[in-house]
Amino acid sequence: MWYLVVIVVAALVSVALAPRPPQPKPASLSDIDAPTAEEGRPIPVVFGSVLIRGSNVVWFGDLEAEPIKRRGGGKK
Template sequence: MFQFIFWIITTALSYMLAPKPPVPKPASLEDFDAPTATEGRAVPVIFGTVTVKSPNVVWYGHLKTAPNKS
């Protein structure tokens, strides 16, 4: 019986004394690297394989929706 009570007390103490994680800040638009469509923006000239950090999308296909058939 003593071991069970001791276990309950130590579990409660470890829960109360554990460090609390910080609350994360909500994501803002600056956190995303989504493509933009800005007129007058420079078009990079790329040779080889590189990562473009913030691409400028000029045109993106014919977007259409289709119903799910299940």
């Protein structure tokens, strides 16, 4: 019976002394791998399906949020 007490105490001590993982840093706009638009940068010619990192584009969508407006409450 005493071995159960030793096992429970050892488990509690190991949980209490375990190192805590570091907190992740919050995401920022620089973490997004968005395409760039630079003058003089070469534009690659791709044949087939290829993953291009850091592509050069002339326009990349609206980075704005638009509020959702409800009409009719979703009834038909």
